[in-house]
Amino acid sequence: MAMQPSGFIHRFCWQALALWKRLLSFGKRDWNLEDYPVILRTQETGDEPRPQRLQLQPHVAQIVNWWMSGAGETQADASAELERNFQNVKIARASAGKPLPRPGAQVPIQWASNERIAATGDLAADFVQRVLGFDWAVMSDDSSLGDFHSEETNLALIIKIKDVYGVDVSDIESARVCEILERILQSRSRVDPLRI
Numbered sequence: 001m002a003m004q005p006s007g008f009i010h011r012f013c014w015q016a017l018a019l020w021k022r023l024l025s026f027g028k029r030d031w032n033l034e035d036y037p038v039i040l041r042t043q044e045t046g047d048e049p050r051p052q053r054l055q056l057q058p059h060v061a062q063i064v065n066w067w068m069s070g071a072g073e074t075q076a077d078a079s080a081e082l083e084r085n086f087q088n089v090k091i092a093r094a095s096a097g098k099p100l101p102r103p104g105a106q107v108p109i110q111w112a113s114n115e116r117i118a119a120t121g122d123l124a125a126d127f128v129q130r131v132l133g134f135d136w137a138v139m140s141d142d143s144s145l146g147d148f149h150s151e152e153t154n155l156a157l158i159i160k161i162k163d164v165y166g167v168d169v170s171d172i173e174s175a176r177v178c179e180i181l182e183r184i185l186q187s188r189s190r191v192d193p194l195r196i
Contacts, residue, residue, distance in 0.1 A: 017037040017039075017064060018104035019104060020037070021036060022103055031103055033063075033086045033087075037065070037103065037104055038082065040079070041062070057078065059075045061075070061081070065105060066107040070082030070084070112141060116141045117143070131160050132157070141176070141178045143176065165187070169183055
């Protein structure tokens with residue numbers, strides 16, 4: 001069951017739908033996306049030019065009270081992406097031995113781990129200043145180069161990393177900062193084991 005939201009009345013309806021789905025959830029143990037309160041909405045995509053990877057999609061499907069969503073050119077595309085995201089989370093939570101949140105329940109935002117970033121010590125701060133060009137940045141282990149620029153590709157930053165640290169990271173497909181920092185540390189230890 002999906003609704004097109006707008007305004008206070010629709011927010012009230014979302015919560016009524018969430019309550020209904022929550023009550024229904026007590027009748028089974030294994031929940032699928034259709035057991036959750038989902039809303040479909042459209043959003044303004046804006047006229048300003050953006051790289052393709054940063055283009056906003058006009059349609060969004062979202063689970064009420066949970067920050068899980070999907071976006072697409074059509075409502076069907078947005079719903080399909082939400083389904084993929086939901087299945088990925090369901091599998092990940094099952095592997096970690098964690099249950100899914102009950103349908104309709106308020107799911108708090110969970111911050112991503114930054115253990116791998118923290119393990120790189122002062123290198124992370126140096127990287128932020130010398131490569132990303134910021135005084136500081138908040139990064140998690142899921143942060144990637146693409147989170148810190150608006151270009152179409154990461155090529156300029158990959159070249160800068162090579163110039164600053166002498167390390168080629170072009171083969172790190174995820175472009176995750178923690179993997180890049182670990183590669184830089186590995187290259188330093190091969191050159192001078194006492195430099196870490």
